[in-house]
Amino acid sequence: MRSDAALVAQVRTVIAESLDLDEDQLPDEPSQDTVAGWSSLAHLVLVLNLEERFGVSFSMDEMVALTSARRILEVLSRRA
Amino acid sequence: MTSPAPGGSATGPAGVLDGEVAAALLAVEPRQRLLTASALIGAGALDAAAETLGAVAERVDDADPVVRGELCEQLLRLAGELTGRGRPAAAEDALRLGARVLPGRAIAALAHHLQGRGEVTEALALWAEAVRIGPGEVRHHLQRGRILEAQLRLPEAYACYLGALEVLPGAGQALRLAPALERVAGRLPEPAAGRSVSIAVLGSATLDQLRACLVVQCHRAGLRPRLHLAGFDQYAQEILDPGSGLYGCAPDMVVLAVHRSRFFPRLCDSPHQLSLEARRTEIERGVATVRGLVAAFRERSGALLLLHNMVVPQNPALGIADARDQLGEGAMVVEINRRLAELVRTEFRDVHLLDEDGVQARCGKASATDPRLWLVAGMPWSDAMAMALAAEHVRHLRAHRGLSRKCLVLDLDDTLWGGVAGEDGAARVELGGSARGSAHLQFQRELRRLRARGVLLAICSKNNPEDAVAVFETRREMLLRLDDFAAARINWRPKPENVVAIAAELDIGLDSMVFWDDSPAERAQMRAALPAVLTPEVPGDPALLRQALVELTVFDSLALTEEDRDRTRLYREQADRRRREDDIRGSGRLEDHLAELRTVVEIAPSGGGSLARVSQLTRKTSQFNLTGLRLSEAEIEVLQRAGRRVYAMRVADRFGDSGLVGVGIAGPGPAGAGTWEIDVLLLSCRVIGRGVESALLHRMARDAREAGAARLAGRYLPTDRNRPARDCYRDHGFREAAEASGDAGARWELDLETSPVPVPAWLEVRNLVDPEVV
Numbered sequence: 001m002r003s004d005a006a007l008v009a010q011v012r013t014v015i016a017e018s019l020d021l022d023e024d025q026l027p028d029e030p031s032q033d034t035v036a037g038w039s040s041l042a043h044l045v046l047v048l049n050l051e052e053r054f055g056v057s058f059s060m061d062e063m064v065a066l067t068s069a070r071r072i073l074e075v076l077s078r079r080a
Numbered sequence: 081m082t083s084p085a086p087g088g089s090a091t092g093p094a095g096v097l098d099g100e101v102a103a104a105l106l107a108v109e110p111r112q113r114l115l116t117a118s119a120l121i122g123a124g125a126l127d128a129a130a131e132t133l134g135a136v137a138e139r140v141d142d143a144d145p146v147v148r149g150e151l152c153e154q155l156l157r158l159a160g161e162l163t164g165r166g167r168p169a170a171a172e173d174a175l176r177l178g179a180r181v182l183p184g185r186a187i188a189a190l191a192h193h194l195q196g197r198g199e200v201t202e203a204l205a206l207w208a209e210a211v212r213i214g215p216g217e218v219r220h221h222l223q224r225g226r227i228l229e230a231q232l233r234l235p236e237a238y239a240c241y242l243g244a245l246e247v248l249p250g251a252g253q254a255l256r257l258a259p260a261l262e263r264v265a266g267r268l269p270e271p272a273a274g275r276s277v278s279i280a281v282l283g284s285a286t287l288d289q290l291r292a293c294l295v296v297q298c299h300r301a302g303l304r305p306r307l308h309l310a311g312f313d314q315y316a317q318e319i320l321d322p323g324s325g326l327y328g329c330a331p332d333m334v335v336l337a338v339h340r341s342r343f344f345p346r347l348c349d350s351p352h353q354l355s356l357e358a359r360r361t362e363i364e365r366g367v368a369t370v371r372g373l374v375a376a377f378r379e380r381s382g383a384l385l386l387l388h389n390m391v392v393p394q395n396p397a398l399g400i401a402d403a404r405d406q407l408g409e410g411a412m413v414v415e416i417n418r419r420l421a422e423l424v425r426t427e428f429r430d431v432h433l434l435d436e437d438g439v440q441a442r443c444g445k446a447s448a449t450d451p452r453l454w455l456v457a458g459m460p461w462s463d464a465m466a467m468a469l470a471a472e473h474v475r476h477l478r479a480h481r482g483l484s485r486k487c488l489v490l491d492l493d494d495t496l497w498g499g500v501a502g503e504d505g506a507a508r509v510e511l512g513g514s515a516r517g518s519a520h521l522q523f524q525r526e527l528r529r530l531r532a533r534g535v536l537l538a539i540c541s542k543n544n545p546e547d548a549v550a551v552f553e554t555r556r557e558m559l560l561r562l563d564d565f566a567a568a569r570i571n572w573r574p575k576p577e578n579v580v581a582i583a584a585e586l587d588i589g590l591d592s593m594v595f596w597d598d599s600p601a602e603r604a605q606m607r608a609a610l611p612a613v614l615t616p617e618v619p620g621d622p623a624l625l626r627q628a629l630v631e632l633t634v635f636d637s638l639a640l641t642e643e644d645r646d647r648t649r650l651y652r653e654q655a656d657r658r659r660r661e662d663d664i665r666g667s668g669r670l671e672d673h674l675a676e677l678r679t680v681v682e683i684a685p686s687g688g689g690s691l692a693r694v695s696q697l698t699r700k701t702s703q704f705n706l707t708g709l710r711l712s713e714a715e716i717e718v719l720q721r722a723g724r725r726v727y728a729m730r731v732a733d734r735f736g737d738s739g740l741v742g743v744g745i746a747g748p749g750p751a752g753a754g755t756w757e758i759d760v761l762l763l764s765c766r767v768i769g770r771g772v773e774s775a776l777l778h779r780m781a782r783d784a785r786e787a788g789a790a791r792l793a794g795r796y797l798p799t800d801r802n803r804p805a806r807d808c809y810r811d812h813g814f815r816e817a818a819e820a821s822g823d824a825g826a827r828w829e830l831d832l833e834t835s836p837v838p839v840p841a842w843l844e845v846r847n848l849v850d851p852e853v854v
Binding site: 005006009013017018020023040041044045048049052053058059060063064 | 156157160161163164192196218219222255256259288289451452453455456457459463
C-alpha cells in the first residue's frame with residue numbers, strides 16, 4: 001500500500017491541478033480556508049479529479065466534506 | 081538463493097521435485113525481495129531499498145505482471161520518500177526505473193518530477209508519451225498543453241486540448257478543459273469571420289457546468305465562444321432589465337433553460353389533486369408567463385433564442401395509473417411542450433424550442449441527472465447530459481451560422497449495397513432479403529430522408545462505371561436512383577481528387593462536404609489529403625450504418641425552406657447550365673448563351689414572403705456578397721421597421737426555377753432621405769455571372785429615385801471568398817466615394833440623376849410591388 005508520504009504528495013498534486021496552481025504555491029495544510037482559488041466550482045473540479053485519480057465514487061456527504069487535504073486523506077484512507 | 085521452499089521436500093522422485101522447487105523459488109524470490117524492500121522503505125533505509133528494488137528490476141523481463149506492478153509501486157513510493165527527504169536526484173533514478181518497468185504507471189510521475197526540476201524539454205516528450213499510452217487521462221493532455229503554453233507554442237497547445245476532447249468525448253472533462261481552451265484561445269489570433277460567437281445562458285440552476293460544456297462543444301465545432309452566465313434563477317431579471325449583463329454581452333445566441341417547477345409550480349407537486357379545469361388553467365398561466373418573457377426579450381434583442389422544453393417525468397406520482405388520468409403528469413408535460421412549440425413557431429422569429437426532453441431520453445433519463453451534483457452544487461444535469469445538451473445548442477448555432485454541411489459523398493460497394501458490384505455482379509450484390517441486404521436498404525432509406533430535406537448526395541466510388549450503373553438500372557430493390565445524386569464520380573482515381581471535382585461541379589466548399597466510406601484506408605487518405613472535408617468513422621457492421629448516419633448531426637437547418645426540398649434538382653440544373661456555359665464560352669458567344677437561357681427575374685419587396693429564406697441567404701452566401709452582413713429574421717424585421725426595403729429576387733430559366741436566390745436591403749440612410757444606403761446585396765452562387773444583380777440594382781435605384789433620393793450608396797467589404805462581387809459597383813457606374821479604411825471597406829456612390837442602372841437585354845424582369853409599401 002502507498003505510504004502516507006506518497007499519498008499526501010498525490011493529493012497535493014490533484015489539488016494543485018484542480019485549482020490551477022503550482023504545487024509549491026500550496027500551503028502545508030491546504031484547505032478551502034487557506035487557498036484563495038478553492039471556489040465552489042473549483043471544489044467540484046477537485047472532487048471529479050479525485051474520483052478519477054483514485055477510482056472512487058464519493059457520497060454526497062463526502063463530496064461536501066472534502067474541504068481540505070487532511071479531510072481528503074481521511075476519506076481516501078477509509079476507502080483503501 | 082539457497083533457502084528451501086516451505087513444505088516442498090517429501091513427495092515424489094527427487095529429480096522432478098528439485099525442478100519444481102527451483103521454479104517455485106524463482107517465482108517467489110522477487111516477491112520476497114519486494115517485501116524486504118517495502119520493509120526497508122518503511123524503516124527509512126532508502127538506499128538499501130533502492131538496491132533491492134534495482135536487483136528485482138534487473139530480471140523484470142521474466143517477471144509476471146503482478147511483480148511488475150508491485151515493483152513499480154514500490155519504486156514510486158521510494159521516489160516519494162526520497163523527494164520528501166530532499167533527494168530529488170535519487171528520486172529521479174527511482175522514477176526512471178519505474179518508467180522502464182511499467183511506463184503506463186510511472187511515466188506521468190517521472191514527467192511531473194522532471195517538470196518540477198525544470199527539465200522541461202524531456203518532461204514535454206514524456207507527457208506526449210503518456211498521452212500516447214494513456215489517452216484517457218485528461219491530466220496528461222493538460223500537463224502537456226500547459227508546457228506548450230509556457231513555451232508560447234500556442235497553436236500546438238490549442239491542438240493538444242482539442243485532441244483531448246476527441247479522445248475524451250464522454251463528459252466530466254469539460255470543467256477541466258474549458259478553462260484551458262479559453263486561456264489559449266484568448267491568446268491566439270482572431271478567428272475567421274463568422275466563427276466568433278457571444279452566448280448567454282439563463283436558467284433556474286447553477287449553470288457553470290453547462291457553460292463549460294458549451295465552451296468545449298463550440299471549440300470542437302470550430303467556433304470561438306464568449307459566454308455570459310446569469311446567476312441561479314436570475315433569468316427573469318436579466319430578461320426584463322434592459323441594462324442587464326444579458327444585453328450587455330450583445331449575444332448571438334441565448335439559452336433559456338428553466339425547470340418546469342418555475343413556470344408551472346402547481347403542476348409539479350400533486351397535480352392529480354387539481355381538477356382538470358385547474359390543470360388547464362395552470363398550463364395557460366405558465367405558457368403566458370413564457371410568452372411574456374420571450375416577448376420582452378425579443379423587444380430588446382434579435383439574437384437566436386433557444387427555449388428548453390419541459391422534461392416528461394419518469395416516475396409520475398400515480399405510477400402506472402398516470403396514463404388513465406385524462407391529463408396525467410406525463411400528458412400535462414406533453415401538452416405544455418406542444419403549446420410552447422406552437423408559441424415559438426407562430427408568434428416569434430428566431431426562437432426555437434430546444435428539445436431537452438428528447439436529449440434526456442437519448443442520454444437515458446435515469447442517468448441524465450446526478451442527484452449529488454444537484455444537492456451539492458445546484459447543477460441539474462449529469463456530466464454526460466450537460467455535454468449532450470451543449471452539443472444540441474451548438475447544432476442550432478451551426479445551422480444559424482450557415483456552418484452545417486451540405487453534401488454527403490458516398491461510396492457504393494458495401495455501403496449502398498452489400499458486396500462488390502465488380503466482383504459479385506449487379507445481380508448478386510445484397511439488397512433486402514438477407515439481414516445484411518436489409519441493413520443496406522435501411523441505410524438507403526435514411527439517405528433518401530436526408531435528400532428530401534435538402535442534403536445533396538453524391539457518389540464517389542472506385543468501380544467500372546458500367547458495373548455500378550448496372551446495379552442502379554437492374555436492381556428493383558434499390559431505393560435510391562441515379563438521379564437522386566447531385567453528382568457522381570465512378571472511376572479509379574484517388575478519392576480526394578474526385579471529392580475536389582465534385583465540390584467544383586456543385587460549386588460548394590470542401591468544408592460543406594462529408595465523406596462516407598467503409599474502407600478505413602480511404603478514410604485515412606481523405607483525412608490526410610482534405611482535412612476540411614468531414615470524414616466520420618463508419619461502423620464495420622452494416623447493422624449499425626443507419627444509426628451512425630442518424631447520429632451524424634451535421635446537416636441541420638433551422639427550418640425547411642421551399643428551396644431545401646428541391647435542392648438536388650437545383651444543383652443538377654446548375655451543373656447543366658455551367659457545362660453549357662463552358663461550351664459557349666469556348667466559342668465566345670456568352671451573350672447568345674444568356675439570351676438562350678431565357679432568364680426571368682422576379683423582384684418583390686418585403687422579403688418576398690420568405691424572411692426565413694432571406695435570412696438563410698445572408699448567412700450562407702459567401703461569394704457574391706458585398707457586405708457579408710449576417711441577419712436573423714428578427715434583425716431583418718428590425719431593419720424593415722426602420723424603413724429599409726428587403727428585396728427578394730427569384731430567378732427562373734428554361735432549365736428550371738432556381739427559387740429565391742438574390743437579396744438586396746436598402747433604404748434612406750442616416751444622412752437623410754437624400755441618400756439611400758445598401759446594407760445587403762447578394763446572389764446565391766447558382767446565379768452568379770448572369771447579370772441578374774443589375775436587375776436588383778436597377779430596382780433599388782428606381783425606388784430610391786421615386787422616394788426622392790439623389791444618391792444610392794453601398795460598401796464592398798472584402799472577405800477571403802467574396803472576390804466575385806468586388807467590381808459590382810464599379811461595373812454599374814458607381815464612383816468610389818471613400819477608400820477602404822479599417823473594417824469599413826470602400827464606399828461607392830451612384831448619382832441617380834445622371835446614371836441610371838440599365839437592365840441587360842437578355843433578362844425579363846417582373847417588378848412586383850408590395851401593397852403595404854405603395
